[in-house]
Amino acid sequence: MAAQVVITMADLETAVPLDKALEAAGIGVALVHTADEGRSALQREHPLLLVLSGGVHESAARALAERAREQEIGVLVLREPTDTEHTQRTARLGATEVLIKPVATDELVATVRRLVERRALQRRTGIAGDSAPIQEVLVKIEQMAPVSSTVLIEGESGTGKELVAKAIHYLSPRRGRPFIAVNCAALPETLLESELFGHEKGAFTGAAERRLGRFELADTGTIFLDEIGEIPASVQVKLLRVLETRSFFRVGGAAPIKVDVRVVTATNRSLREQVALGEFRDDLYYRLNVLHIYLPPLRERRDDIAQLVRRFVREFAALHDRPFPGISAPAMERLVEAPGPGNVRQLRNLIESMVVLAPGTVILDLHTEIAAARGATPFD
Numbered sequence: 001m002a003a004q005v006v007i008t009m010a011d012l013e014t015a016v017p018l019d020k021a022l023e024a025a026g027i028g029v030a031l032v033h034t035a036d037e038g039r040s041a042l043q044r045e046h047p048l049l050l051v052l053s054g055g056v057h058e059s060a061a062r063a064l065a066e067r068a069r070e071q072e073i074g075v076l077v078l079r080e081p082t083d084t085e086h087t088q089r090t091a092r093l094g095a096t097e098v099l100i101k102p103v104a105t106d107e108l109v110a111t112v113r114r115l116v117e118r119r120a121l122q123r124r125t126g127i128a129g130d131s132a133p134i135q136e137v138l139v140k141i142e143q144m145a146p147v148s149s150t151v152l153i154e155g156e157s158g159t160g161k162e163l164v165a166k167a168i169h170y171l172s173p174r175r176g177r178p179f180i181a182v183n184c185a186a187l188p189e190t191l192l193e194s195e196l197f198g199h200e201k202g203a204f205t206g207a208a209e210r211r212l213g214r215f216e217l218a219d220t221g222t223i224f225l226d227e228i229g230e231i232p233a234s235v236q237v238k239l240l241r242v243l244e245t246r247s248f249f250r251v252g253g254a255a256p257i258k259v260d261v262r263v264v265t266a267t268n269r270s271l272r273e274q275v276a277l278g279e280f281r282d283d284l285y286y287r288l289n290v291l292h293i294y295l296p297p298l299r300e301r302r303d304d305i306a307q308l309v310r311r312f313v314r315e316f317a318a319l320h321d322r323p324f325p326g327i328s329a330p331a332m333e334r335l336v337e338a339p340g341p342g343n344v345r346q347l348r349n350l351i352e353s354m355v356v357l358a359p360g361t362v363i364l365d366l367h368t369e370i371a372a373a374r375g376a377t378p379f380d
């Protein structure tokens with residue numbers, strides 16, 4: 001069994017019972033005695049979680065935790081109750097979670113299982129980050145996924161709303177069924193209704209044959225309606241009917257079509273404000289906003305920027321087959337502290353430009369080495 005968890009043996013009284021309990025629970029474990037063994041296990045097994053059973057006093061433990069973070073592996077720190085300096089040390093480590101010893105084995109197993117499942121979800125969906133705001137999003141995904149209620153995801157452009165929608169689908173009982181995404185803002189009003197609900201042959205000029213709409217294609221699965229605030233009033237009425245009756249008519253059709261679809265929507269504008277302005281139906285808003293997720297912009301989760309940068313460096317260095325050592329520590333610090341670092345999509349584009357324009361170079365200054373070459377500021 002591949003190791004999902006690596007546990008350091010600094011505290012045998014904690015590590016050994018935890019190893020046995022996790023193995024009994026079907027979770028693969030690798031026990032390591034030294035930092036070298038730990039680094040080898042992280043590289044070989046690429047686990048989901050590193051458990052530091054002996055705290056973070058030693059430089060070797062801190063280095064091991066930093067290696068885990070570089071590989072997007074969660075870090076659970078078990079600290080002594082007398083460790084009065086733990087807060088600063090664990091903050092520097094960016095520990096995913098900290099527990100104070102002694103910890104009952106069953107409580108420890110439950111914590112490890114939760115962290116392992118959450119990291120597995122992040123790897124599967126691409127949702128990166130250990131900051132409190134993004135962990136709150138992940139908790140909501142886990143809570144909402146098992147049911148069929150509608151979900152409204154609000155967040156600025158480029159924050160990853162479709163990733164969240166996919167995560168909800170992948171964790172739900174509908175995971176083996178279709179996931180259909182529709183960008184409502186990309187379709188003109190004349191085509192949107194046909195795209196969503198389909199049309200019959202001869203329903204309008206150019207309708208040479210019957211066409212199934214996205215709702216039919218998503219039957220028994222999930223439909224994701226992105227930029228829901230952009231749909232015109234005429235389509236809002238029809239969408240409300242689908243949510244109320246779980247049926248609709250194709251354009252030009254006479255027979256209602258029943259569907260079993262979970263509806264997840266997203267918007268980069270406040271639907272509540274659009275309702276107040278009379279731009280969006282209030283009855284539809286309340287139908288869509290049964291469950292709600294706010295996806296924070298990058299400036300509200302700056303602790304995740306370094307992790308995202310490392311991920312994008314690996315991705316684009318491999319994609320473009322260009323070696324890229326990365327960004328210097330001072331440049332990374334300036335990037336994290338920049339007043340307006342855009343969102344995840346903009347950051348991803350910036351890192352791709354670095355990899356392409358400065359292969360083999362450690363970036364020391366974002367503005368002079370990248371932004372000047374692009375003729376723009378780094379986050380335009």
